[in-house]
Amino acid sequence: MSTPDLVLYDEEFQKIKDALGRLRQDSNANVVFLVDKNGQQIAAMGDMTNLDTTSLASLTAGNVAATDGLARLIGEKEFSILFHEGEKDNIHISIVAQRVILVVIFDERSSLGLVRLRVRRATSELDRIFEEITEKAAREKSNLSVEFESPFSEITDDDIDRLFSE
Amino acid sequence: MTFINYAAREINCKIVYYGPGLCGKTTNLQYIYDRTNPAAKGKLISLATETDRTLFFDFLPLDLGTVKGFKTRFHLYTVPGQVFYDASRKLILKGVDGVVFVADSQEARMEANAESIRNLDKNLKDQGYDISVIPYVLQFNKRDLPTAVPSDEMYRQLNIKGEPTFEATAPTGVGVFDTLKAVARQVLMELKKK
């Protein structure tokens, strides 16, 4: 398959959340979250009441995919940053570790300049974390079955039937 | 690309409904949306034109329950059917885990069905997938119409690998959940191999 599966364990998940939490605080943002390029939310920090994060994740990924397509059409590799300015709230979108989308939602308590600055710092931190994730996945693959037993190796037809009976 | 989150104990999978324009992809999602209890679904998002034609995609997130203690979350997408939206279709196939091909049973749409399957094959290949390997289900929709081609004839023309096949009438829900279940089953069974 073209993209490897993303597998996330507690340790890295916690590190990601810590990094997002710090970014939110340092940039005075309302919400900070991470989405994979296929539209699946990885983690989010901040005030999410009244925010449909699942829809937000899917639309963000669609937005980035469309913008990537536009970039290639005119001969650019990508547009590394997207910024949408509203009357009250603004969205800053950037790519980390080549495969993940970082979204920052902020209002007048912050500024584009501050968000940019802090995003840059958070990006290198997140790059490192995702490198660890990739390495860990590779390790797991190579010493397959030694320690790691997938919980899904035992899935049965009955398990799947049960999903649809509720 | 299945996203397995051991920390949150979640599995996220992406299913794409593919097929020619007006074959009933959006109607499939609409029916699933209408019949799913509110706690298990998110918003149905449609990026459509003013005349209700899908412009970029429809999107429906669905929580199906748990498997082996993991919450299974399916993200259902449809693609725009019209030929000139090929660039969008390609984007939506990124990271796909399973495909439902919705065929229009009307005689007059048989060529459009075949063309759309060829397009799917090509676009999957461009994204690094192989249609003969990826979880795949075939649906014959609009069985209620008098001009519907007999199912065995459609199967002869459209089946590519003996994939599970379902007759459907999407507006009333006939075959809709059977189709979804069949593709979900294949996607989850794929996890066993990993």
Ligand SMILES: Nc1nc2c(ncn2[C@@H]2O[C@H](COP(=O)(O)OP(=O)(O)O)[C@@H](O)[C@H]2O)c(=O)[nH]1
């Ligand atoms: N008679 C009949 N009409 C259908 C059926 N499924 C969809 N339609 C109608 O076909 C039209 C196009 O459906 P839509 O879901 O928007 O197609 P899409 O382009 O594949 O998303 C709509 O008017 C639907 O009501 C079906 O099984 N039987």
Ligand SMILES: [Mg+2]
């Ligand atoms: Mg549609």
